[in-house]
Amino acid sequence: MFAPTFTADQIRRAEQPLLAAQEADDELMQSAAHAVAEAARAMLDDAALPDDAARVLVLAGPGGNGGDGLYAGAELLLAGRRTDAFLPAGKAHERALRAFEAAGGAVLDALPEPAAGQGYALVIDALTGIGGSGALRGGLRTAAEWANASRAAVLAVDVPSGVDADTGAAGEVHVEADTTVTFGGWRRAHALSPACGAQLLADVGLPARRLHETLGDELAEWAADGPPLLLANRAVTPERTWPEDLYPMRQAPVLDIAPGPDDDKYSGGVVGIRAGSDGYPGAAVLSVAGAVNATPAMVRYAGPQAAEVVRAHPEVVATQTLEDAGRVQAWVFGPGAGTDKGAADELRWVLEQDVPVLVDADGLTLLTTHPDLRELVRGRAQATVLTPHDGEFARLREAAGVGESDRMGETIALAGALGCTVVRKGRATVIAHEDDPHTAYAVDAGNSWAATPGSGDVLSGIMGAHLALMEAKSLGEEAALAGAVAVHAVAAKLAAATPYGDAAAPAGRIAAFIRPATALVSHA
Structure with missing residues (x-):
């Protein structure tokens, strides 16, 4: 009933054998990107905007998180969604960027003024993910501030930028997401940080069963020398319907309060x-x-x-x-x-x-x-x-x-x-x-x-x-x-x-x- 959450280090260690077993470059990254694109399409469909108004902006950082966002952007472009990208660090994951541009995506030289940013229906936050540490600086900070100032819905990849994946602590500047999509297992921040908005879990190459098996073999979880385990639930779950391979966080278990045939006013807990x-x-x-x-x-x-x-x-x-x-x-x-x-x-x-x-x-x-x-x-x-x-x-x-x-x-x-x-x-x-x-x-x-x-x-x-x-x-x-x-x-x-x-x-x-x-x- 309670969903386990994992530290960033545990997730990285569980991913290593999957990355080593890839049959093609970025296979796991593209699986994650597909989940991001699915979540993005669902959010755009909810907005009920005509295709020419349902523009998407990918804020892509220089690492793997940015690669997830750019590959997702390429998929959205091939599905007919107008999608742009901005690279606040001036660079990005090379293969993902090539795929994005080959799909017809435009890379902006600069962010538009916030008022002009209202032309985007959705912003994909792919700046840092679980790899971020410390305060956002420079172009990353500016991009996060822009995302929060725009009137677009925000979809975060893995963890909103500026939010610590292990503690949920948010920096002075951090992205406030409407929805966050993650992969394989929940991060602690998904339970501890309201900045995540609605949380979605995708079983892409790193299903929960395999994650548990890997962690059980390699980590001292639940042991005296291991990191504490955080079990998580959500009270009010999102009302919208998500694609069937995206799972919201479970609702918390509740005691059955119904009295039995032999109960009276005293036996049910005074x-x-x-x-x-x-x-x-x-x-x-x-x-x-x-x-x-x-x-x-x-x-x-x-x-x-x-x-x-x-x-x-x-x-x-x-x-x-x-x-x-x-x-x-x-x-x-x-x-x-x-x-x-x-x-x-x-x-x-x-x-x-x-x-x-x-x-x-x-x-x-x-x-x-x-x-x-x-x-x-x-x-x-x-x-x-x-x-x-x-x-x-x-x-x-x-x-x-x-x-x-x-x-x-x-x-x-x-x-x-x-x-x-x-x-x-x-x-x-x-x-x-x-x-x-x-x-x-x-x-x-x-x-x-x-x-x-x-x-x-x-x-x-x-x-x-x-x-x-x-x-x-x-x-x-x-x-x-x-x-x-x-x-x-x-x-x-x-x-x-x-x-x-x-x-x-x-x-x-x-x-x-x-x-x-x-x-x-x-x-x-």
Whole structure:
């Protein structure tokens, strides 16, 4: 269900025997170029432009990535698509360039002014691919800036230029792609960088089966001295239909929430929620809304906003204090709960319970400022899940003494340092567990409509309900966490939809779409 991703070095090593076995020059490159051309044709067909308006510009770098783009351009030309090329480094892969020119392609002496660039319907970014390192400079930087300034759709070859293939980190200047097509296996950046847009995988000469066999023979993957494995999924997949040999990234697995014939309101995973305060009453309502709509099981609320919670959700059992809440299979603590001594005492009580605990928002602030609470987290036998956004993560990282590195590496390190599971929220959410420092999970939301106040409170409720279901049914934690992230992302996308296009998706509206999002993801 989870798709493995690979480092650039692993991809290069897996390609070597295939390159050595080629029967003709550039055989593998031309197979990759065919996939690029197929993706380009699909994007042009979607634009529904007349042939004379559907112009393509290939931005070709000097290496193999540029060769992929030029061979793809030659194929588009032979299919009747007007295609130009620009070589920002002043040179290109020689055989690919000859094929492009022989097909009738024109090489521009200079990029047109951005306004004139509107004449291109599609730009193919073939500047650097996985071979790029460091910041884009000179003509490559200018070409990337031009691609972003044009109104054309952008198709990136392998990885958008200026984006690190292994970490997903984007340089100050990088290409923002609408779609990225890659070959044989996913790169880490496809899960970690929103700049990739929609991701497509082509089995061209390097099918996933052969990639796994080669890596299994040559690399210490999953071993203590090997690179960590990143398993990836996407929440909202592209709506367009792609050619049958181009595959979008898989949707994240989601727990089956349907009750069985012997289930009742208690057996499906009762979640307890401590959220909200007099200053932030909405946090309680939103977190509870996430849980109520996530699974059929009971939701218990404990806190000062009990009356408001029951007014909004009469099915919730609400009390003023944690001690009176009753039995649960998981606790959620933090959204709007406060950071004073009373809140710290409440978090201490929650962490002492023998059930999974999710800590968010103010709870994370308390962990940052209270070393004794961090020690409680480290010593827990049950699952502890921390859900920081990047700002909260940075503070936790400093408090735990974890050094700064790339987004995936930091998340793995913090999970190990705190002895817990870390769900680092964002457009690309990274999940790491304390007991597996060599594996992480990533879910690309596929949209950013969840970047709105209160959205994280809703997610805490969804995730808490899924953790309770996991505990009650002895299900897998990865599906509980990644699935909750996916449901939340799909709910945000559904909440943003209007008959006229997408618009704002307030947190309360996101909560209202959790049920259809769950059904959509579960039955996709």
